[in-house]
Amino acid sequence: MELLRLIGIVIVIAGFLLGFNPLLVVLAAGIATGLAAHISPVTWRRSTPPWASCS
Amino acid sequence: MGILLLIFTWLTLRDREHRHRWTMAAFWGLYGIVFLFGKRLPPAAVGGIVVVLTIIAAARWMGPGNYNSAPLAFRLRMSDKFRLWVFAPALVIPLATLSIGAFLPRWGLLVGFGIGAELSLAFALALLRPAIGQSFDEGRRLADAMGWAVILPQFLAPLGFLFDKAGVGGVVARIMATVVPVDSRFAVVAAYCVGMMLFTAVMGNAFAAFAVLTSGIGIPLVMKLHGADAAIAGVLAMLSGYCGTLLTPMAANFNIVPAALLEMKDQNGVIKAQVLTALPLLVVNIFLMYFLAFPGR
Numbered sequence: 001m002e003l004l005r006l007i008g009i010v011i012v013i014a015g016f017l018l019g020f021n022p023l024l025v026v027l028a029a030g031i032a033t034g035l036a037a038h039i040s041p042v043t044w045r046r047s048t049p050p051w052a053s054c055s
Numbered sequence: 056m057g058i059l060l061l062i063f064t065w066l067t068l069r070d071r072e073h074r075h076r077w078t079m080a081a082f083w084g085l086y087g088i089v090f091l092f093g094k095r096l097p098p099a100a101v102g103g104i105v106v107v108l109t110i111i112a113a114a115r116w117m118g119p120g121n122y123n124s125a126p127l128a129f130r131l132r133m134s135d136k137f138r139l140w141v142f143a144p145a146l147v148i149p150l151a152t153l154s155i156g157a158f159l160p161r162w163g164l165l166v167g168f169g170i171g172a173e174l175s176l177a178f179a180l181a182l183l184r185p186a187i188g189q190s191f192d193e194g195r196r197l198a199d200a201m202g203w204a205v206i207l208p209q210f211l212a213p214l215g216f217l218f219d220k221a222g223v224g225g226v227v228a229r230i231m232a233t234v235v236p237v238d239s240r241f242a243v244v245a246a247y248c249v250g251m252m253l254f255t256a257v258m259g260n261a262f263a264a265f266a267v268l269t270s271g272i273g274i275p276l277v278m279k280l281h282g283a284d285a286a287i288a289g290v291l292a293m294l295s296g297y298c299g300t301l302l303t304p305m306a307a308n309f310n311i312v313p314a315a316l317l318e319m320k321d322q323n324g325v326i327k328a329q330v331l332t333a334l335p336l337l338v339v340n341i342f343l344m345y346f347l348a349f350p351g352r
Binding site for chain 2: 024
């Protein structure tokens with residue numbers, strides 16, 4: 001089910017509209033997206049997004 | 056930054072009347088540890104800290120404390136004495152940043168910004184002569200007022216990275232290909248720009264949206280299929296993303312924190328004021344990309 005990978009977007013929008021704490025919403029969206037895409041939740045390899053210091 | 060956060064932690068721990076003394080101290084302390092040792096800690100440990108920070112914020116175990124702020128009489132006396140000059144230290148920061156960026160390009164703007172902040176602090180201390188340690192206390196007051204919003208940008212950057220790794224761009228591209236008439240150059244350009252705005256609004260971060268949307272629409276449809284110039288199209292797509300930044304509460308550092316710090320009555324006042332900039336700018340961007348990004352065609 002490929003569309004499941006968009007679950008993070010749904011969680012961000014719904015979470016925000018329902019007034020949950022944004023940190024909680026972002027964390028939930030990240031975990032759900034990772035699970036949907038079968039990315040292991042624990043990794044020992046370091047990877048930094050290239051835009052980490054930008055907004 | 057890490058050391059400053061640990062100083063805030065210490066000041067919070069000494070604030071015995073603080074309602075959320077322990078959790079607030081834990082919040083700034085853990086955040087400071089990530090700043091100082093994040094590169095040496097195993098990623099899973101940093102992940103655990105992120106979860107703890109989220110729990111503290113979501114449980115509302117945060118709040119203002121008691122600060123050793125300058126008394127009102129002192130502030131009024133100083134503002135009478137210096138009038139508009141009280142803003143001079145603040146002006147030192149952009150002036151120093153720009154002059155170092157212009158005359159010492161090797162150091163760059165970020166170093167200039169750091170030096171500017173130090174100069175500004177020294178200037179302010181010399182001008183106003185506050186009590187020793189006052190700046191740390193005022194710093195903690197500001198940090199507490201911003202609260203969890205301070206770390207939202209650092210939460211959003213990995214979310215964008217994760218979206219990219221999870222292949223969200225590819226899914227978006229396949230959906231777009233069925234919805235948008237891909238043969239129409241104008242339609243794909245509009246989809247790229249509007250998509251950038253919407254994704255930035257969701258992720259609060261134009262850079263994260265750019266990775267997803269450019270791999271999803273920008274490269275396959277706008278650049279490969281219609282032959283756009285990557286540099287021109289990319290710049291205009293980023294600018295379209297910033298239209299989303301103007302509209303979203305997710306970009307808390309720009310849109311929510313100032314409203315909180317200025318104690319505005321309407322928490323969304325900043326966003327409402329920006330709508331009339333963002334939407335016309337998006338339309339302009341779409342036409343600019345349509346007319347400028349396709350050389351000789």
